[in-house]
Amino acid sequence: MKYFMTIALLLIFNLVKSQTCCSGGVPLSSSIALDNTTNKKDLYIDLSYDYNNLNTLKSGTEKFDDRSRTRITNSILINISYAFIDEFSVEVLIPYINQKRIISTNQTTVDQSYGIGDLISLFKYNYKKKEYRVIVAGGIKFPTGSTNETNVNGIVLNPDLQPGSGTWDFIVLNSITKKINKNRNQFLTLRFIKNFNGTNKNLYNNRSYKFGSEKILSLSIRDQYVILKKQFTPKIDLKYRSVAKDISSNFEQPNTGGDWLFIATEGVVRVTNNLFFRGKFEAPIYSNLNGNQLTTTYRVITGIAYKFNTKKK
Amino acid sequence: MRALFLIIPILFLISCSDSILDNNTTESSSTTAYEEWLVSKTKVIDGGPGKDGIPALLNPHFINASEANYLNFEELVIGIKIGDEVKAYPHSILNWHEIVNDDINSTNFALSYCPLTGTAFSWSRSIQNQTTTFGVSGLLYNSNLILYDRRTNSNWSQMRQQSINGELINLTPNNFTVVEIMWGVWKNMFPETKVLSTNTGFDKDYNDYPYGDFRTSTNILFPVCSTNNFYHPKKRVHAVVLNNTAKVYSSDSFISDGYLIDTFQDKSILVVGNSTFINSFILTNSANSLEFEYIYNNSEAILRDNENNQWNIFGEAISGPRLGQKLERTNSFMSYWFAIESFYPNPEIY
Numbered sequence: 001m002k003y004f005m006t007i008a009l010l011l012i013f014n015l016v017k018s019q020t021c022c023s024g025g026v027p028l029s030s031s032i033a034l035d036n037t038t039n040k041k042d043l044y045i046d047l048s049y050d051y052n053n054l055n056t057l058k059s060g061t062e063k064f065d066d067r068s069r070t071r072i073t074n075s076i077l078i079n080i081s082y083a084f085i086d087e088f089s090v091e092v093l094i095p096y097i098n099q100k101r102i103i104s105t106n107q108t109t110v111d112q113s114y115g116i117g118d119l120i121s122l123f124k125y126n127y128k129k130k131e132y133r134v135i136v137a138g139g140i141k142f143p144t145g146s147t148n149e150t151n152v153n154g155i156v157l158n159p160d161l162q163p164g165s166g167t168w169d170f171i172v173l174n175s176i177t178k179k180i181n182k183n184r185n186q187f188l189t190l191r192f193i194k195n196f197n198g199t200n201k202n203l204y205n206n207r208s209y210k211f212g213s214e215k216i217l218s219l220s221i222r223d224q225y226v227i228l229k230k231q232f233t234p235k236i237d238l239k240y241r242s243v244a245k246d247i248s249s250n251f252e253q254p255n256t257g258g259d260w261l262f263i264a265t266e267g268v269v270r271v272t273n274n275l276f277f278r279g280k281f282e283a284p285i286y287s288n289l290n291g292n293q294l295t296t297t298y299r300v301i302t303g304i305a306y307k308f309n310t311k312k313k
Numbered sequence: 314m315r316a317l318f319l320i321i322p323i324l325f326l327i328s329c330s331d332s333i334l335d336n337n338t339t340e341s342s343s344t345t346a347y348e349e350w351l352v353s354k355t356k357v358i359d360g361g362p363g364k365d366g367i368p369a370l371l372n373p374h375f376i377n378a379s380e381a382n383y384l385n386f387e388e389l390v391i392g393i394k395i396g397d398e399v400k401a402y403p404h405s406i407l408n409w410h411e412i413v414n415d416d417i418n419s420t421n422f423a424l425s426y427c428p429l430t431g432t433a434f435s436w437s438r439s440i441q442n443q444t445t446t447f448g449v450s451g452l453l454y455n456s457n458l459i460l461y462d463r464r465t466n467s468n469w470s471q472m473r474q475q476s477i478n479g480e481l482i483n484l485t486p487n488n489f490t491v492v493e494i495m496w497g498v499w500k501n502m503f504p505e506t507k508v509l510s511t512n513t514g515f516d517k518d519y520n521d522y523p524y525g526d527f528r529t530s531t532n533i534l535f536p537v538c539s540t541n542n543f544y545h546p547k548k549r550v551h552a553v554v555l556n557n558t559a560k561v562y563s564s565d566s567f568i569s570d571g572y573l574i575d576t577f578q579d580k581s582i583l584v585v586g587n588s589t590f591i592n593s594f595i596l597t598n599s600a601n602s603l604e605f606e607y608i609y610n611n612s613e614a615i616l617r618d619n620e621n622n623q624w625n626i627f628g629e630a631i632s633g634p635r636l637g638q639k640l641e642r643t644n645s646f647m648s649y650w651f652a653i654e655s656f657y658p659n660p661e662i663y
Contacts, residue, residue: 067514069366103364109364151359154348155452158359204355205536251532254525292523 018056032079032093032122032139032173032193040086042310046079048278048303061288068105069294074098075117079305087127091137093120097145097163103134113149115163118142122171131179141169147200159200159209159246166200185224185233193219197248212244212257231270237262241280245290258289260296276305346407351477352470352506357536358453364461368515369412375400375507375542378500381517383511386497388510391433393491394627395420401508402426407433408524409517411458414438414446420491420580423447424509425471426459428524429534430652431549432472436486440464455655465520472648472656486583491624493647501611502540502626525587537655543662551591552646552660553582559657564588566663572605572616573662582643584616584663585626591647594628594640 056072083089096118122139145164175191199210224237245257264282391400395417407426445464467479555578572585614623622633628640
């Protein structure tokens with residue numbers, strides 16, 4: 001197992017500046033349902049920063065040597081999770097989003113928006129039995145984010161540059177975790193997320209817009225060590241993401257949606273008994289996009305979390 | 314091994330931090346904002362790629378017709394003739410760049426093509442005695458390209474042929490005649506033509522069409538002011554615009570004769586073509602009395618008149634007693650039907 005994780009980590013490290021992937025908008029689905037509140041009266045507050053860099057131009061699976069266009073999403077995410085009982089908890093994700101479009105030719109042009117994004121509320125059922133844990137969750141993404149932000153000339157920005165989608169979306173999530181080493185805290189997790197996106201019918205100029213619905217299937221493995229007297233939990237994640245084409249005024253948008261395969265590595269350090277620091281790096285290893293798209297080059301997430309009312313085990 | 318797990322995520326963060334800083338330090342605002350627009354500002358749409366996100370060509374390379382192996386006979390090109398020099402700009406390249414800043418014999422011009430409305434125009438880059446280049450603003454009005462000039466950052470509506478925002482607001486450019494035509498037909502008319510090379514300096518797949526099934530579907534992609542289902546939205550029509558009203562002609566109008574003479578806005582209009590090209594002229598003065606015959610047979614001449622003059626697609630007399638004369642050009646262009654309706658609601662239809 002150690003060899004597998006070491007090789008995988010090294011592979012990811014080599015991919016840092018050479019691979020691609022992901023479409024516009026804010027992929028919040030990956031930021032929900034952290035494995036946090038599993039015991040009654042656990043209150044978990046996570047503050048994280050999510051940097052998503054899209055600087056790779058692709059058509060289908062073909063990559064072009066063109067770095068003139070960049071899309072960056074900076075998100076500050078507050079995730080609050082509370083367990084009413086061991087089996088049932090509620091999670092709320094509050095994003096603050098900066099969407100940025102940079103064109104670098106003879107001159108550099110930047111268009112950007114800032115604002116509260118779409119809030120997500122998730123209800124989780126958590127079932128534990130011996131070496132297994134199953135989470136079944138469902139939630140709603142509320143249209144709390146603005147969809148009419150403008151550039152410096154007062155022109156309303158494109159829907160995928162807005163902090164919000166203007167839609168009520170539904171999210172379902174299932175995950176199953178198995179302890180794979182009786183002598184160590186080694187776990188294997190299979191997770192499936194699907195969202196059902198609504199249509200924003202109140203976009204400017206009587207235009208409607210629906211972001212393509214998303215499916216995510218991920219397989220992750222995590223271990224636990226003590227390094228410098230601190231508990232350290234490394235994790236490797238292989239994620240398949242499939243997004244349908246966006247639909248504008250009942251017509252599919254040609255250069256949206258596609259399929260991606262990401263690999264990610266994450267480390268969580270337990271700084272004190274209740275305080276956690278985490279860092280995650282994600283990069284695509286394969287993508288097949290509909291038409292021509294700027295796609296994620298890499299994504300970095302860092303965060304700190306505090307767990308209240310934890311029981312010492 | 315354990316240290317590795319701690320070090321690697323930190324290394325990732327460090328490796329990313331350079332890129333984050335680089336992007337921030339190059340940040341600048343877009344343009345000086347001019348509040349006034351000639352069109353409703355709410356109808357001006359951000360098309361998605363951003364300003365210069367679609368890169369206009371600045372120093373285009375051309376090849377001989379015999380070298381243009383990447384073009385099929387049926388592919389559409391935009392043709393221009395200034396003096397004796399002719400050039401062709403294939404849709405397949407224009408779909409990706411939309412604007413070519415070019416010159417012929419010291420006459421500079423920007424040739425633009427909007428893939429969403431299927432319209433092409435060419436106008437002078439000399440504006441108020443100063444030469445500029447044009448870029449793609451990333452904005453659309455009525456689903457149509459808005460260009461910007463790099464000297465003043467003014468925005469120009471392609472189909473209105475007018476600056477609609479910025480320092481040069483209200484200004485109209487000096488146009489040159491362009492024709493949309495099948496490559497094979499153009500090559501037969503003008504074997505000496507130069508054609509835009511795929512060696513543009515950009516890594517693009519010019520065999521790929523970037524808008525899916527847009528050319529044939531009823532999908533318009535972006536909102537327009539007016540729609541009319543008389544034709545399929547993507548039917549290609551030839552529009553003549555006079556006094557801000559339009560009349561459209563399709564190749565169905567004169568498929569048997571190859572030309573027609575019509576009256577529009579009290580002007581006598583000669584429309585000539587077939588399924589591979591259409592152009593139109595205003596018959597004024599002595600040209601109004603000419604009787605035409607369609608003679609196109611894979612060469613430059615497309616019309617002959619009763620004075621035994623032969624005329625080409627640009628309305629130039631290429632032989633006969635009127636050699637060197639030109640028929641008066643119309644303000645006309647090829648377009649998808651929906652775009653004519655959106656800019657000139659309820660156009661006359663021949």
